[in-house]
Amino acid sequence: xxxxxxxxxxxxxxxxxxxxxxxxxxxxxxxxxxxxxxxxxxxxxxxxxxxxxxxxxxxxxxxxxxxxxxxxxxxxxxxxxxxxxxxxxxxxxxxxxxxxxxxxxxxxxxxxxxxxxxxxxxxxxxxxxxxxxxxxxxxxxxxxxxxxxxxxxxxxxxxxxxxxxxxxxxxxxxxxxxxxxxxxxxxxxxxxxxxxxxxxxxxxxxxxxxxxxxxxxxxxxxxxxxxxxxxxxxxxxxxxxxxxxxxxxxxxxxxxxxxxxxxxxxxxxxxxxxxxxxxxxxxxxxxxxxxxxxxxxxxxxxxxxxxxxxxxxxxxxxxxxxxxxxxxxxxxxxxxxxxxxxxxxxxxxxxxxxxxxxxxxxxxxxxxxxxxxxxxxxxxxxxxxxxxxxxxxxxxxxxxxxxxxxxxxxxxxxxxxxxxxxxxxxxxxxxxxxxxxxxxxxxxxxxxxxxxxxxxxxxxxxxxxxxxxxxxxxxxxxxxxxxxxxxxxxxxxxxxxxxxxxxxxxxxxxxxxxxxxxxxxxxx
Amino acid sequence: xxxxxxxxxxxxxxxxxxxxxxxxxxxxxxxxxxxxxxxxxxxxxxxxxxxxxxxxxxxxxxxxxxxxxxxxxxxxxxxxxxxxxxxxxxxxxxxxxxxxxxxxxxxxxxxxxxxxxxxxxxxxxxxxxxxxxxxxxxxxxxxxxxxxxxxxxxxxxxxxxxxxxxxxxxxxxxxxxxxxxxxxxxxxxxxxxxxxxxxxxxxxxxxxxxxxxxxxxxxxxxxxxxxxxxxxxxxxxxxxxxxxxxxxxxxxxxxxxxxxxxxxxxxxxxxxxxxxxxxxxxxxxxxxxxxxxxxxxxxxxxxxxxxxxxxxxxxxxxxxxxxxxxxxxxxxxxxxxxxxxxxxxxxx
Ligand SMILES: Nc1ncnc2c1ncn2[C@@H]1O[C@H](COP(=O)(O)OP(=O)(O)OP(=O)(O)O)[C@@H](O)[C@H]1O
Ligand SMILES: [Mg+2]
Numbered sequence: 001x002x003x004x005x006x007x008x009x010x011x012x013x014x015x016x017x018x019x020x021x022x023x024x025x026x027x028x029x030x031x032x033x034x035x036x037x038x039x040x041x042x043x044x045x046x047x048x049x050x051x052x053x054x055x056x057x058x059x060x061x062x063x064x065x066x067x068x069x070x071x072x073x074x075x076x077x078x079x080x081x082x083x084x085x086x087x088x089x090x091x092x093x094x095x096x097x098x099x100x101x102x103x104x105x106x107x108x109x110x111x112x113x114x115x116x117x118x119x120x121x122x123x124x125x126x127x128x129x130x131x132x133x134x135x136x137x138x139x140x141x142x143x144x145x146x147x148x149x150x151x152x153x154x155x156x157x158x159x160x161x162x163x164x165x166x167x168x169x170x171x172x173x174x175x176x177x178x179x180x181x182x183x184x185x186x187x188x189x190x191x192x193x194x195x196x197x198x199x200x201x202x203x204x205x206x207x208x209x210x211x212x213x214x215x216x217x218x219x220x221x222x223x224x225x226x227x228x229x230x231x232x233x234x235x236x237x238x239x240x241x242x243x244x245x246x247x248x249x250x251x252x253x254x255x256x257x258x259x260x261x262x263x264x265x266x267x268x269x270x271x272x273x274x275x276x277x278x279x280x281x282x283x284x285x286x287x288x289x290x291x292x293x294x295x296x297x298x299x300x301x302x303x304x305x306x307x308x309x310x311x312x313x314x315x316x317x318x319x320x321x322x323x324x325x326x327x328x329x330x331x332x333x334x335x336x337x338x339x340x341x342x343x344x345x346x347x348x349x350x351x352x353x354x355x356x357x358x359x360x361x362x363x364x365x366x367x368x369x370x371x372x373x374x375x376x377x378x379x380x381x382x383x384x385x386x387x388x389x390x391x392x393x394x395x396x397x398x399x400x401x402x403x404x405x406x407x408x409x410x411x412x413x414x415x416x417x418x419x420x421x422x423x424x425x426x427x428x429x430x431x432x433x434x435x436x437x438x439x440x441x442x443x444x445x446x447x448x449x450x451x452x453x454x455x456x457x458x459x460x461x462x463x464x465x466x467x468x469x470x471x472x473x474x475x476x477x478x479x480x481x482x483x484x485x486x487x488x489x490x491x492x493x494x495x496x497x498x499x500x501x502x503x504x505x506x507x508x509x510x511x512x513x514x515x516x517x518x519x520x521x522x523x524x
Numbered sequence: 525x526x527x528x529x530x531x532x533x534x535x536x537x538x539x540x541x542x543x544x545x546x547x548x549x550x551x552x553x554x555x556x557x558x559x560x561x562x563x564x565x566x567x568x569x570x571x572x573x574x575x576x577x578x579x580x581x582x583x584x585x586x587x588x589x590x591x592x593x594x595x596x597x598x599x600x601x602x603x604x605x606x607x608x609x610x611x612x613x614x615x616x617x618x619x620x621x622x623x624x625x626x627x628x629x630x631x632x633x634x635x636x637x638x639x640x641x642x643x644x645x646x647x648x649x650x651x652x653x654x655x656x657x658x659x660x661x662x663x664x665x666x667x668x669x670x671x672x673x674x675x676x677x678x679x680x681x682x683x684x685x686x687x688x689x690x691x692x693x694x695x696x697x698x699x700x701x702x703x704x705x706x707x708x709x710x711x712x713x714x715x716x717x718x719x720x721x722x723x724x725x726x727x728x729x730x731x732x733x734x735x736x737x738x739x740x741x742x743x744x745x746x747x748x749x750x751x752x753x754x755x756x757x758x759x760x761x762x763x764x765x766x767x768x769x770x771x772x773x774x775x776x777x778x779x780x781x782x783x784x785x786x787x788x789x790x791x792x793x794x795x796x797x798x799x800x801x802x803x804x805x806x807x808x809x810x811x812x813x814x815x816x817x818x819x820x821x822x823x824x825x826x827x828x829x830x831x832x833x834x835x836x837x838x839x840x841x842x843x844x845x846x847x848x849x850x851x852x853x854x855x856x857x858x859x860x861x862x863x864x865x866x867x868x869x870x871x872x
Contacts (some may be wrong), residue, residue, distance in 0.1 A: 322759070323756070323757060342759050343756070343757060343758065343759035344758065344759025344760070345759065346759075347758070347759060353757075355757060360753065360754075361751075361753045361754050361757045362754055362757060363751070363754055364747055364750035364751035364754050364755075365750075365751070366750050366751075367746065367747065367750045367751075371743070371746070371747065375747070375754070375758050376758065378740065378743050378744075379740060384740045384743075387739050387740050387741060388738060388739060388740070389737075389738055389739050389740045389742060389743045390738070391737065391738070
């Protein structure tokens with residue numbers, strides 16, 4: 001339907017660097033990919049878009065030899081290939097950076113770069129490896145610290161190491177699966193600069209993301225998958241976010257006004273349901289990450305927490321959910337100070353928690369979907385009675401949660417890691433909302449979700465508010481914060497810089513607060 | 525050019541896994557047969573002999589039953605530890621100490637069997653728990669890996685039992701000079717020589733399988749074993765479960781030692797554990813840590829060990845027998861891994 005190569009920068013006659021033809025992949029009960037064509041030219045950044053579960057990761061896993069296609073062919077530089085492992089793919093110049101990094105935490109950057117690499121010199125001193133790494137970093141314009149341990153690096157730095165690892169192996173096509181989901185805006189800009197430089201050297205990038213603006217900004221062409229099939233390939237210059245959203249979902253997405261309360265919505269309570277008073281907290285290494293925070297959320301209200309990631313959001317959500325005991329100050333639930341910091345107790349009192357790293361700390365990837373879905377309610381009827389755990393009741397509850405999360409599950413007994421990344425997140429979110437009678441601590445709830453799903457997620461949060469729960473909504477997306485929150489608090493280096501009522505929000509001011517300027521304002 | 529290559533699948537199908545196991549056993553037997561031919565033996569005659577001696581006679585079946593009991597318990601001990609992600613390499617030592625504690629009660633406390641046997645049972649259970657106590661606390665409170673601690677205690681336990689059996693507790697003027705006197709309290713037999721320890725062991729495996737699948741505790745243990753971070757996020761008492769499960773694991777192995785003493789051997793002697801603890805690791809691995817699977821894999825292991833014993837009576841050296849047994853187990857483990865792969869034909 002499209003002349004696929006109409007926008008290629010390569011000389012006429014140059015074969016595409018990557019060409020997928022008629023790819024299909026079936027899992028029991030699921031068509032992950034069917035009849036998918038994809039053409040990526042040298043010198044092109046090609047974005048892959050699609051709803052959660054549309055088959056993007058699966059398609060890339062096929063291209064990099066992790067899965068084998070049930071039908072179709074992979075053609076690299078005009079030659080048909082057959083990858084049986086990621087090693088074959090990298091030998092052909094195809095490298096992938098997964099969303100979950102595969103670096104060895106206890107090794108230095110230089111060691112990680114050289115690990116399992118044929119070109120690593122047989123006998124090499126630390127100095128030599130570090131010098132080689134520094135040289136590579138210079139040539140690809142990806143600044144890294146060769147002698148730093150990976151465990152000391154920020155997420156953005158770790159990602160640069162992953163990319164350098166792939167590029168050092170002479171990749172000509174770089175696949176990035178949702179690379180910006182974990183980056184701060186500044187880190188994302190750095191990444192885009194590096195990707196542009198890489199592309200301008202005649203290489204290709206395949207870029208998966210759910211953030212439409214960013215996709216439009218960075219890519220040359222966009223391929224959209226829906227239900228495992230390719231629905232369109234377009235030049236980015238011809239696209240706009242609305243049309244992309246429609247192509248992905250198959251219908252228009254109507255953005256509702258989330259802040260308007262429907263009739264019958266629970267009123268905002270006079271007293272906060274969850275309140276911090278002078279709370280400070282330490283990170284594991286003893287450094288102070290929250291200092292003297294006083295903040296409360298009322299029932300029926302959404303309190304947004306703005307700020308650049310890494311300014312204490314994690315500790316704030318952990319304290320609010322009972323996972324981290326404050327070093328000073330106190331926490332009140334419904335006006336009663338909490339004595340014991342036990343997340344199970346917080347949950348029993350009606351506080352749900354969507355953790356920021358939900359896949360690592362909210363799920364057991366190897367256990368079944370049912371076992372994961374009931375994590376918050378296994379301790380009470382109907383799932384358990386006395387000490388008895390009832391698998392049939394657990395199954396029924398997980399059916400209900402999956403339905404509420406609009407995730408179709410072919411088999412509830414399969415490990416939850418078989419679900420697409422976004423679908424795992426949706427299940428966690430629904431699981432937590434079910435127990436959040438009093439309050440919900442939601443850390444970046446829309447990360448990793450497609451546009452349609454984000455809209456639905458925000459609507460669910462608004463519904464929870466209308467049922468009278470107080471919501472702490474942590475996000476780095478100002479637009480999203482403004483569209484949902486009643487008040488917005490800005491977090492900077494562990495301190496609350498100010499709390500702003502939504503009606504007198506001034507974007508510039510919030511920006512300043514996020515950057516550390518103080519505002520003379522009383523917290524509620 | 526067309527080339528055949530291997531591709532690794534994320535998970536093995538049940539059919540493939542079963543097929544790989546059967547193939548592994550057949551392959552091992554084939555290799556063993558060739559080796560036997562080279563050694564001047566007739567493998568078919570030997571095989572017939574093994575089958576006749578194991579399954580063709582009551583004696584053979586009884587031996588099998590007796591061998592099954594300790595394997596069942598040590599296998600279960602390791603499998604239970606694995607539920608929370610712990611490698612109990614120390615079932616061997618816990619088995620020894622369970623036997624030791626049970627023997628102490630049986631030898632030195634007067635009373636009728638009806639009174640002494642339950643006491644021996646408790647002594648065995650507590651002995652096993654005691655022997656894993658230090659590794660448990662070290663793991664739970666100081667994060668010390670249990671592999672080394674449990675392993676090292678095996679040697680201590682073996683030496684201790686050897687010392688008392690050849691020294692202070694040795695039966696003066698007895699038939700052997702490395703065993704205690706016969707313990708009067710005996711577990712009654714229910715079929716030939718096979719005593720009630722066998723149904724008790726099977727019952728324990730069924731009980732633990734049920735506990736893990738149908739109790740709240742079991743759910744929490746499996747969750748904590750799969751991702752401790754997520755278990756903590758949900759507020760599960762991860763450390764308490766770790767301690768409980770490790771102690772239970774030691775207890776099961778200790779009970780194994782008690783059953784061996786009170787039902788099969790009736791004396792404490794050096795080497796009473798007979799490597800059952802290490803074989804238990806194999807049993808658990810073959811069962812993929814399923815408590816029900818342990819029943820089947822312990823039976824499989826018992827058949828192999830029993831065949832080995834028969835072969836020894838046929839004049840094969842124990843080293844040869846050990847090599848054949850090892851080969852079967854090794855190839856089974858390889859087969860498990862191989863079943864993750866499939867052969868693909870591709871052009872390069
Ligand atoms: N190993 C597997 N076993 C069974 N089903 C699988 C497996 N891997 C993926 N699937 C299914 O294939 C479909 C496509 O999944 P995929 O991970 O490719 O989606 P995605 O487009 O990357 O979604 P997301 O944006 O949520 O990451 C999903 O329905 C998923 O459940
Ligand atoms: Mg994905």
